[in-house]
Amino acid sequence: MTEKREYGDDYPDKTLYIPGPTEVREDVIEAMSEPMFGHRMDRMTDLYTTVVEDTKEFLGTDNDVVVLTASGTEFWEASTLNLVDENILVATCGSFSERHANVAERLGKNVDRLEYDWGRAVKPEDIRETLETSDTDYDVVACVMNESSTGVRNPIEEIGDVVAEYPDTYFVVDAVSSLGGDYVDIDEHNVDVIFASSQKAFAMPPGLAICAVSDEAYERELETDSASWYGGFQRTIDYYDRKGQTHSTPAIPIMLAYRKQMKHMLDEGHEARDERHHEMAEYTREWARDHFGMFPEEGYESQTVSCIENTQGIDVAGTIETVSEKYDFAFSNGYGSQLGEKTFRIGHMGEHDVESIEALTDAIEDVADL
């Protein structure tokens, strides 16, 4: 039985270097404290249409964009219900991609896994071979773009190009911890559905899920019996087209924060944002290789979350705790019992820059006596 632990008023603020939530700008936090208004008022239409159209512009996509009160998890479920009649192929290479497969199983779909050891990346040629040789007709191929548990960035552009050769198979990408910090040309690479959570590289508070949906995926939903109500592409997109609003009451304060932050993201532009993330990732990898090693297969390291192999056998949990106490910086241990002490993870996403990441690596060097 869980017992109540009264929430207090005096927690020290920690700078977040975990793989999300990440740091949120002060004016974005402040944007949430406006008096409430109704979700059917014109003001809501102004807010939601701004949020949706600005997101399309930032992502550089002509596909429809849905911003829903939920976390990214919603779109594991909704994309499966909306697009999969029977068969889905999920490439699994870590905890989150495995969970995607579990969700689809729970929904009663026939799930085939293309399994990789943790730390390895999904290869387009394996996807091609599976699609070419399998007797199963897959409704969906699903792949995580950034496997947050292992710090692997999968080559979803090349995988999308392979899936494009199979017009009856839809390509679903979990980009929860990378979209907004690692640019992908959605339209060019046949990505039918790509989704993210607001608290990761978008650097917003948690509570909204962002999803871009191709016209083909929208049409496909008409043919499936199991389409989701809450995350149905038709319901969400049609409601937007008719009214410029969401089908049910959204988390208005977080939408206000979203609007503010998306303006910052547009001011920076996706190319500059991508480049800044690239620089942070390069810096972190270089530091990691000087002192430890990188966990992911070489050439597939994430641009937003570095998973560092603890080759020195430092006390990961102890280091995290002392860095937190002494510097008020929070970073993460490895994922689950398998990687807990063998790796640690630094989230270099959102509004961080090389300088702020250097402050963390200096702190780790001090505490772990590197």
Ligand SMILES: Cc1ncc(COP(=O)(O)O)c(C=O)c1O
């Ligand atoms: C790759 C990936 N997919 C899905 C999720 C689930 O996202 P959420 O907790 O926002 O629903 C996470 C969360 O960390 C993730 O990293």
